[in-house]
Amino acid sequence: MSEKFDAIVVGAGVSGLAAAYVMATNGLNVAIIERGRKPGAKNVMGGVLYRKMMEEIIPEFWKEAPLERPIIEQNFWLLDHNSVVKTGYRGMEWADMPHNNYTVFRGKFDQWFAEKCVQAGALLINETAVKHCIVKDGRVIGVETDRPEGDLYADAVILADGVNSLLAKELGLHTEWRKDEVALAVMEVLKLSADKIEERFHLNRGMGATIELFGDGTDGMVGTAYVYTNQNHISIGCGALLSQMSERTTTPYELLERFKQHPMIKPLIEGAEPCEYYAHLIPEGGYRSVPPLVRDGVLVVGDAAQLVNGIHREGSNLAMTSGRFAAETVIRAKEANRFDRQTLSHYERLVRESFIMKDLKKYKTASKTLEDNPDYFHHYLPAVNDAMKEMFTVDGVSKSEKQKKIIKRFLRNKSVLGAARDGIKLLWAVK
Amino acid sequence: MHLLVCIKQVPNTNEIKIDPKTNTLDRSGATSILNPYDAHAVEEAVRWKRALGGTVSVLTMGPPQAKEVIQKSVELGADRGYLLTDKAFAGSDTLATSYILSTAVQKIASSIPVDLVFCGKQAIDGDTAQVGPGIASRLNIPQLTYVERIIEIKPEQQTIKVQRHIDGGHEIVESKLPCLVTVEKEINELTYAPLPDMIRAVRYHPVVWSVSDLDADINAMGLKGSPTAVKKIFTPKQRAGGEIWKGKADELAKKLVPLLIGDVLSCRQ
Numbered sequence: 204m205s206e207k208f209d210a211i212v213v214g215a216g217v218s219g220l221a222a223a224y225v226m227a228t229n230g231l232n233v234a235i236i237e238r239g240r241k242p243g244a245k246n247v248m249g250g251v252l253y254r255k256m257m258e259e260i261i262p263e264f265w266k267e268a269p270l271e272r273p274i275i276e277q278n279f280w281l282l283d284h285n286s287v288v289k290t291g292y293r294g295m296e297w298a299d300m301p302h303n304n305y306t307v308f309r310g311k312f313d314q315w316f317a318e319k320c321v322q323a324g325a326l327l328i329n330e331t332a333v334k335h336c337i338v339k340d341g342r343v344i345g346v347e348t349d350r351p352e353g354d355l356y357a358d359a360v361i362l363a364d365g366v367n368s369l370l371a372k373e374l375g376l377h378t379e380w381r382k383d384e385v386a387l388a389v390m391e392v393l394k395l396s397a398d399k400i401e402e403r404f405h406l407n408r409g410m411g412a413t414i415e416l417f418g419d420g421t422d423g424m425v426g427t428a429y430v431y432t433n434q435n436h437i438s439i440g441c442g443a444l445l446s447q448m449s450e451r452t453t454t455p456y457e458l459l460e461r462f463k464q465h466p467m468i469k470p471l472i473e474g475a476e477p478c479e480y481y482a483h484l485i486p487e488g489g490y491r492s493v494p495p496l497v498r499d500g501v502l503v504v505g506d507a508a509q510l511v512n513g514i515h516r517e518g519s520n521l522a523m524t525s526g527r528f529a530a531e532t533v534i535r536a537k538e539a540n541r542f543d544r545q546t547l548s549h550y551e552r553l554v555r556e557s558f559i560m561k562d563l564k565k566y567k568t569a570s571k572t573l574e575d576n577p578d579y580f581h582h583y584l585p586a587v588n589d590a591m592k593e594m595f596t597v598d599g600v601s602k603s604e605k606q607k608k609i610i611k612r613f614l615r616n617k618s619v620l621g622a623a624r625d626g627i628k629l630l631w632a633v634k
Numbered sequence: 635m636h637l638l639v640c641i642k643q644v645p646n647t648n649e650i651k652i653d654p655k656t657n658t659l660d661r662s663g664a665t666s667i668l669n670p671y672d673a674h675a676v677e678e679a680v681r682w683k684r685a686l687g688g689t690v691s692v693l694t695m696g697p698p699q700a701k702e703v704i705q706k707s708v709e710l711g712a713d714r715g716y717l718l719t720d721k722a723f724a725g726s727d728t729l730a731t732s733y734i735l736s737t738a739v740q741k742i743a744s745s746i747p748v749d750l751v752f753c754g755k756q757a758i759d760g761d762t763a764q765v766g767p768g769i770a771s772r773l774n775i776p777q778l779t780y781v782e783r784i785i786e787i788k789p790e791q792q793t794i795k796v797q798r799h800i801d802g803g804h805e806i807v808e809s810k811l812p813c814l815v816t817v818e819k820e821i822n823e824l825t826y827a828p829l830p831d832m833i834r835a836v837r838y839h840p841v842v843w844s845v846s847d848l849d850a851d852i853n854a855m856g857l858k859g860s861p862t863a864v865k866k867i868f869t870p871k872q873r874a875g876g877e878i879w880k881g882k883a884d885e886l887a888k889k890l891v892p893l894l895i896g897d898v899l900s901c902r903q
């Protein structure tokens with residue numbers, strides 16, 4: 204039998220790397236198996252990386268990690284065909300170290316993170332895919348890779364293999380995700396000089412901004428579109444529930460092209476050169492879709508466990524924190540030399556008691572509420588745009604008359620009660 | 635048998651762009667890989683090692699991260715790797731590079747005699763195909779270039795028989811060992827490395843030599859030892875697309891023939 208490890212981590216995304224780093228720095232013998240040419244080669248993210256959760260794994264990482272721009276301004280836009288209502292926040296406290304969050308390129312970031320794991324003593328094996336978990340007497344005891352003589356054994360296996368997680372599925376932890384449990388996201392990286400970025404987004408040197416858009420960016424489908432500033436690039440993308448996307452004849456690529464041509468977006472990206480294009484799934488099932496997180500000898504982390512807060516486009520932070528919790532659990536299990544489900548359920552408890560499950564629980568009906576009530580995107584969002592236009596257009600009509608007109612349009616075909624109910628439902632879902 | 639393969643880390647040329655304004659290579663974003671021809675050279679050496687017994691060593695010159703291509707070779711089954719890295723080597727052209735590598739081959743051979751040196755046909759970042767032959771002539775051993783098949787190696791008789799790719803055909807040649815071969819991609823199919831070799835590769839640390847480890851003349855290396863100068867880099871003009879005619883074959887032929895004849899006549903003039 205080949206060498207046995209304390210733990211095998213499948214997938215070198217942020218969740219897997221977080222787990223590997225924490226275990227390796229605590230002296231465990233860890234192997235990371237990644238199917239891509241290098242970590243990050245297959246990882247897609249917009250991407251805003253949150254400082255707090257990364258710092259809990261590598262203190263002061265911002266001093267050496269490859270980061271693009273610290274974010275000092277976050278915007279939310281309600282986008283209609285030809286107009287937009289903007290809100291947002293800019294705070295100079297975010298300009299000071301340590302920053303709140305950063306844009307990153309996962310290709311670079313994951314490679315750096317993986318290098319830290321290797322320095323901590325983890326063994327990183329690239330270009331190797333795990334095909335199955337090796338199960339003996341109901342216990343996961345290792346993995347079978349696609350390489351000759353490819354079996355590898357460990358006390359614990361951490362599945363960090365991303366949204367599709369064929370491995371967790373094979374173990375029966377979840378079934379195929381339903382189409383309303385995942386969003387299909389497409390994104391492009393556009394090259395634009397730092398000067399132009401800073402000019403167009405009104406940024407001080409080196410600082411960054413994000414825009415999250417609801418409405419026309421996804422052609423009215425439940426989802427979001429976004430524009431993020433990197434050092435010399437713009438990340439732009441949009442994503443919508445697969446259930447809605449698959450009903451359309453437009454391809455995801457066309458959706459993104461349409462978004463890029465939008466009159467509110469076009470000036471921001473004028474002259475920027477496309478460099479890369481990605482498409483990827485994002486787990487959006489939320490609270491109700493989270494599968495059992497442990498079995499005898501195995502733990503599931505990150506996207507593989509549906510740990511994404513879609514409403515707040517948070518995924519990487521939940522991934523990292525879940526990876527850390529899994530690692531802490533395996534370290535404990537190693538001390539007790541017990542890797543059964545009961546011992547590993549410590550991980551489930553940590554996840555449940557943390558912001559991860561609390562946030563997912565809070566937003567558990569958000570996506571569904573939006574999907575079941577197309578009026579939010581098709582009626583109310585344009586109506587908000589109309590209301591702003593009405594109030595700001597000076598045309599001799601009195602303001603109170605304007606207000607009456609706005610309310611009437613808001614309520615079109617609806618009773619006051621019906622509209623109030625819609626409002627409360629939405630508030631309840633995303634409050 | 636001691637089989638020694640010279641390898642090079644190159645930027646993945648599929649990912650390199652030429653800036654149309656400045657005519658310079660934009661290597662940003664390009665990843666580094668083991669020169670594809672060299673991968674086949676390592677594979678071939680490993681196959682013969684398995685058939686005849688012996689050791690496969692690999693040798694590369696480059697920056698410290700060129701260690702990656704040695705590890706890649708270990709994945710493919712190489713046993714040992716030597717990395718030549720020193721500021722004094724930087725900027726070496728093919729003349730200086732083949733000089734430095736040949737001194738390293740001699741040093742390696744002084745502890746375990748080398749029977750066969752392998753190189754890739756050429757490196758995809760320069761396409762010169764000069765370094766292999768350069769090493770052979772400095773070592774004063776026969777060179778067999780563009781090898782697409784090694785037919786046999788007879789260790790007792792110290793001979794090798796290969797099939798070379800030549801313009802319009804093949805050539806079968808025999809040579810005495812030691813000699814140097816440069817290989818085409820057609821020579822073999824890369825095998826998917828077994829997991830234990832992957833693990834060994836990740837853990838492998840090559841022997842690292844700097845200029846002081848070699849018996850070499852410092853004036854014959856680096857920029858000083860490199861007479862080659864790049865005058866200009868440019869993107870060739872795109873050729874205009876051809877015309878496509880649709881219709882009946884005989885009618886099209888009638889239209890085409892006069893044109894072809896016209897072209898031939900104008901060429902003759």
Ligand SMILES: Cc1cc2nc3c(=O)[nH]c(=O)nc-3n(C[C@H](O)[C@H](O)[C@H](O)COP(=O)(O)OP(=O)(O)OC[C@H]3O[C@@H](n4cnc5c(N)ncnc54)[C@H](O)[C@@H]3O)c2cc1C
Nearest residue numbers: 214216217218238249250251333364365505506518519522
């Ligand atoms: C377009 C887009 C934009 C996003 N924007 C943001 C954002 O701005 N902020 C944010 O916080 N989150 C964002 N997310 C979500 C975030 O990217 C994910 O939540 C996060 O990457 C999850 O990390 P992970 O480690 O669980 O999975 P991944 O990052 O997907 O990593 C999984 C890894 O496992 C490997 N793998 C899979 N199967 C196997 C196998 N069988 N064998 C070996 N290796 C395997 C893969 O190659 C991959 O490297 C975005 C996602 C998308 C798609």
